[in-house]
Amino acid sequence: MAEPASRWADLRVRVISASVLGVVALAAIIAGDGWWRAFAAIAAGLMVWEVADMSAPNRRRPAMVLSVGAAAALTLPWPVFLIIGAGLGVTAARHRVAVGLYAAAILIGASSLVALRGEGMGWLLWVILVVIATDVLGYFAGRFFGGPKFWPKVSPSKTWSGTVAGWIGAAVVGGIFAVILEAGFGLVLVSVAASIAGQLGDIAESWLKRRFGLKDSSDLIPGHGGVLDRFDALTFAALLIALVTLAGWMPGPL
Secondary structure, three states, rough: OOOHHHHHHHHHHHHHHHHHHHHHHHHHHHHHHHHHHHHHHHHHHHHHHHHHHOOOOOHHHHHHHHHHHHHHHHOOHHHHHHHHHHHHHOOOOOOOOHHHHHHHHHHHHHHHHHHHHHOOOHHHHHHHHHHHHHHHHHHHHHHHHOOOOOOHHHHHHEEHHHHHHHHHHHHHHHHHHHHHHOOOOOHHHHHHHHHHHHHHHHHHHHHHHOOOOOOOOOOOEEEEEEEEHHHHHHHHHHHHHHHHOOOOOOOOOO
């Protein structure tokens, strides 16, 4: 069993990195649609590059081309994301279908985040806070309570206590924003669903990293690994929201 001090050894670096990212993201959100689109495009491009580099580290030129294309693609319709995902799958050395689908999911999620900002700052802050609540409560509950692992073969650090705590946090955030956005109780249910989607996105990334024998997607962010390690949950939560909106099940004005 890990000593109490070792459980929190990475907390300081994680907090500093998360704070810097949070300030930059918040500044982009406040600055307006164009700045947020640029932020999302850069993040999406870096995430696609990380997936490409993980799957085929000896083919970095195609990875760079695809990452630039991914960033530019946020201005284009969804089918283009599938084409880029397919291209990434082709360049992958292994697990081509999984890599291609994961990259396409990243781009659809990033596009959804851009669309949410277009609907108003409140909607974007809602999904971001849902993911933050899921991550923070899951982190602390998992380390404080411990207990059975959620899926030890794929993500050995995740516990059921942390997973459920994340759902509760998401529900609380959903309840608060249901009042602020006048969206009704349905937003609580969508918040929990988005929390689960974010957790599944994190698990999917863990599965990919294990298949390629990696701990982190890159070392770009101290304490968090890569951009994908930090934003995988947010993009998959946004992907779920895009699908719910497309199906006409989104509460409120969306």
